[in-house]
Amino acid sequence: MIGRASLATARRVAQQLRHDPRTVVLMLLMPSLLLALLRYVFASERAFAASAPALLGVFPLTLMFLVTSITTLRERTSGTLERLMTTPIAKLDLLVGYAIAFGLVALVQVVAAVLTSVALGLDVGGSIGWLLLVAAADALLGVALGLLASAFARTEFQAIQFMPVVVLPQLLLCGLFHPRDGMARLLEWASDVMPLSYAVEALQRVAYDDAVGVTYTRDLLLVLACAVVGLALAAATLRRQTP
Amino acid sequence: MSKSIVISARGLTIRRGSRDVLRQLEFELSAGGITALVGPSGCGKTTLMRSVVGLQKITGGSLTVLGAPAGTASLRSRIGYAPQGTSAYLDLTVLENVRYFAACVGADRDDIDRVVADVDLASSAHQLTGSLSGGQRSRVSLAIALLGSPDLLVLDEPTVGLDPLLREQLWQLFADLASTGVTLIVSSHVMDEAERCQDVLLMRDGRVLAQQNPAVLKERTATTNLDEAFLRLVRDDEAEVAA
Numbered sequence: 001m002i003g004r005a006s007l008a009t010a011r012r013v014a015q016q017l018r019h020d021p022r023t024v025v026l027m028l029l030m031p032s033l034l035l036a037l038l039r040y041v042f043a044s045e046r047a048f049a050a051s052a053p054a055l056l057g058v059f060p061l062t063l064m065f066l067v068t069s070i071t072t073l074r075e076r077t078s079g080t081l082e083r084l085m086t087t088p089i090a091k092l093d094l095l096v097g098y099a100i101a102f103g104l105v106a107l108v109q110v111v112a113a114v115l116t117s118v119a120l121g122l123d124v125g126g127s128i129g130w131l132l133l134v135a136a137a138d139a140l141l142g143v144a145l146g147l148l149a150s151a152f153a154r155t156e157f158q159a160i161q162f163m164p165v166v167v168l169p170q171l172l173l174c175g176l177f178h179p180r181d182g183m184a185r186l187l188e189w190a191s192d193v194m195p196l197s198y199a200v201e202a203l204q205r206v207a208y209d210d211a212v213g214v215t216y217t218r219d220l221l222l223v224l225a226c227a228v229v230g231l232a233l234a235a236a237t238l239r240r241q242t243p
Numbered sequence: 244m245s246k247s248i249v250i251s252a253r254g255l256t257i258r259r260g261s262r263d264v265l266r267q268l269e270f271e272l273s274a275g276g277i278t279a280l281v282g283p284s285g286c287g288k289t290t291l292m293r294s295v296v297g298l299q300k301i302t303g304g305s306l307t308v309l310g311a312p313a314g315t316a317s318l319r320s321r322i323g324y325a326p327q328g329t330s331a332y333l334d335l336t337v338l339e340n341v342r343y344f345a346a347c348v349g350a351d352r353d354d355i356d357r358v359v360a361d362v363d364l365a366s367s368a369h370q371l372t373g374s375l376s377g378g379q380r381s382r383v384s385l386a387i388a389l390l391g392s393p394d395l396l397v398l399d400e401p402t403v404g405l406d407p408l409l410r411e412q413l414w415q416l417f418a419d420l421a422s423t424g425v426t427l428i429v430s431s432h433v434m435d436e437a438e439r440c441q442d443v444l445l446m447r448d449g450r451v452l453a454q455q456n457p458a459v460l461k462e463r464t465a466t467t468n469l470d471e472a473f474l475r476l477v478r479d480d481e482a483e484v485a486a
Contacts, residue, residue, distance in 0.1 A: 008346030012335065019334045019371065079330035083387070086296045087347040088319045241300045241314060242293075243259070 005089045009097020010104075013071070017105070027067065028109050031059035032116040045121035052122045053207040054176040056113055056131070057199040060106050060139035062167050068102055068146025069159045076150065085240045092235050099143050099231060106139030107132070126206040130216070134206065137223045138199040144230025151237035170196035175204075195226040249274045249395055249426045250295060254304030257290055264290045266449040267304065272428070272442070274394075277421050279437035279457075280430040281473070282446035288430045289327060291446070292397050295428065296324040309394060320349065323393035327400050329380040330387075333373030337364055337383050340372055341390070348391040358386040361416055363409070377404040385413070396420065396427045402436065414439055434469040445473055452476045 017024050035055060039048045075081040084094060114131055118124060124131055145166055153159035173180070173191040180191045191197050202219035206212065248271050255268035265287050272278055280288050293299040294306055297314035306313040309321055331340045337359065345355050359365050362382040367375060372383050385401050402410045414436070417427055421441075429440070437443045438457050445452040445460075453460060453476055457469060464475040 004349075005347055008343055012332070012339070012343040015339050016332060016334045078333070079326050079328055080332060082298060083324065083326060083330045083344075084347060086298060086319060086322065086324045087344065088316070088349065089347040241298055243300045 003090070003093055005093040006096040006100065009089075009094055010100035013098060013101035014104075016071075017101075023067075024105075027063060027105060028112055030063065031055075031109055031113040034059065035113060035116050036120060039120040048120060049122045049207075051176060052117045052120075053131075053203040054174060054200045056110065056117065056135050057138045057174070057196060057203050058171055058176070059113060060110050060135055061142040061145075061170075061196060061199070062163070063109065064102055064106050064139045064142030065146040065149070065167055066160070066163055067105075068098065068143045069150040069153065069162060070156055072098070072147055072150035073153055073156055073159045077155075081238075085238075091238045091240075092231075094238070095147060095231050095235050098147060099140060102143045103136065103140050106142070107136050110135040110139060122207065124206070125208050126212060130206045130212055131203060134199055134202045134216075134220055134223065137220060137227065138196070141195055141199070141223055141227040141230065144227045144234060147234035148230050148237065151234065167196075170194045173197065174200040176200065195223055198222045247274050248272070248307075249309060250428075251307045252304065253306075255294070255301065255306050256303035257287075257294060257299060258302040259290075264449055265294070268449075268451055270444065270451050270454050272426065274426050275421060275424045276441040277417055277427045277429060277439070278442040278444055279440040280428055280444050280446065281432065281434060281437050281469075282452075284432065286446045287449045288446055289399055292324075292399050292428065292430060295395075296322055296397050320391060321394045323388035323390065323396045325381075325384045325388035325396075325398045325401055327403075329372065329384055331372050331380070331383045334371065336369050336371055337375070337386075338368040340383055341386055344387045345390050350391040354390055354392070358389040361389060362386045363412065378406065378409060381405070382409075382413075392425075394425060396425060398427065398429045400430050400432070402431065402433070410436075434473065437469050443469065445476060447477060447480070452480055 035052060038051065038055065042048045110132055114128060114135065149162040149166055150159055153162060173187060173194055174196045180188055180197060183191060198219040202216050205216045250272040252268045252270050255265055256263060257265040280291065282288055290299060294301060294313055295308055297318060301313065308318055311318055341355050341359055359368055362385050364379065364382055364386060367379060372380060375383070381401060381403060385398065388396060388398065402413055405413065417429065421427055431437060441456060442454060443457050443460060444454045455463065460472050461467065461469065464472040466472045466475055
């Protein structure tokens with residue numbers, strides 16, 4: 001599935017990022033800085049440790065969603081996407097290329113955020129590797145949702161407006177502010193169909209338990225499945241021909 | 244073989260919304276020459292070019308390109324397309340742009356050097372595309388279209404914003420390509436550029452007014468330049484419509 005064109009696309013996206021060091025610094029540092037801020041807002045290691053795992057799911061999703069939707073929209077409006085559609089590149093190659101490039105950026109971002117959290121007092125019960133795996137899957141979900149959302153935006157301004165639409169409800173219902181099973185029935189159902197809920201649950205499992213259980217595995221697979229479905233839907237929204 | 248048909252339109256109609264952008268187009272283009280596509284803006288030149296490269300859904304009639312219906316996947320590696328404007332990544336260098344599209348087209352390293360030299364951009368190869376002048380940017384776009392030595396080149400206003408010297412140089416390049424058997428369609432709103440072509444396709448309001456050799460066209464309309472010839476044809480056409 002990962003062909004020459006996918007790798008070339010990933011490389012091209014990385015080159016674009018290299019020419020924009022400010023964005024790279026912002027992407028890599030912001031989650032860590034926000035976590036540090038939160039630690040001192042709580043003024044308690046215990047309170048911080050209670051919300052940090054959930055935020056390790058929220059930050060990559062949000063940032064990757066924004067970066068991906070804007071980049072893809074730019075590709076649509078600048079005419080480069082149309083030009084690519086006249087070359088033999090497969091639509092999936094293009095999206096996989098994006099997913100590889102932004103997925104790697106997200107991984108570095110997540111590693112920095114996890115290390116910061118640990119330094120600030122988060123005691124990870126399980127392995128840090130399992131924690132990273134969920135956060136990375138979650139970042140990939142952000143990439144997929146961003147790719148998909150860009151299909152419904154005509155301008156960069158609209159693309160940014162999709163962030164509160166797609167990300168904020170998931171944030172409110174993921175269990176960070178209130179336990180999911182204590183919500184009104186309707187909200188609990190809504191929470192059940194939102195992928196971030198499962199990412200957060202898996203992150204909490206691996207942070208507080210030392211064993212990788214059935215719930216963790218199920219949640220991780222669900223998040224990955226949502227990312228794959230998102231990518232497939234995004235590929236379906238890319239059209240070679242306009243009416 | 245040299246006079247085989249490269250493009251054949253039969254009753255080609257394209258409707259966008261309630262408006263017919265192309266109306267019952269009938270024409271044929273034979274291999275190995277330059278055809279100028281001229282006409283006022285909004286007459287359907289770009290829509291016709293997008294149809295040829297497979298980006299436009301066809302409402303009615305047929306359009307056959309290199310022996311296959313326009314939009315067929317196998318045509319993508321045989322057609323080079325330079326859309327209007329830059330249509331390259333402004334945040335990449337010239338060489339990074341060309342390399343990326345080379346990977347999408349499947350062109351090799353020698354080809355990259357060749358096309359950059361062909362459009363005379365070797366000295367700016369490491370500059371960011373966004374920092375180049377308008378004329379240089381359109382040459383980046385042209386270089387990308389030349390990748391992979393396509394049989395058919397579709398160039399939408401490639402000489403806009405170029406100084407006379409560069410324009411001369413590019414038309415020389417087009418002539419060289421045509422002499423090796425490549426078929427070129429070049430749109431322009433500068434009639435004197437059309438004088439250099441074997442064939443002129445005059446469009447107006449979604450229809451082909453005339454398709455002829457420029458010299459023959461002037462003789463037929465008893466005019467001395469193509470601007471006048473075009474005006475004469477428009478008046479005849481209006482008289483015909485009124486009658």
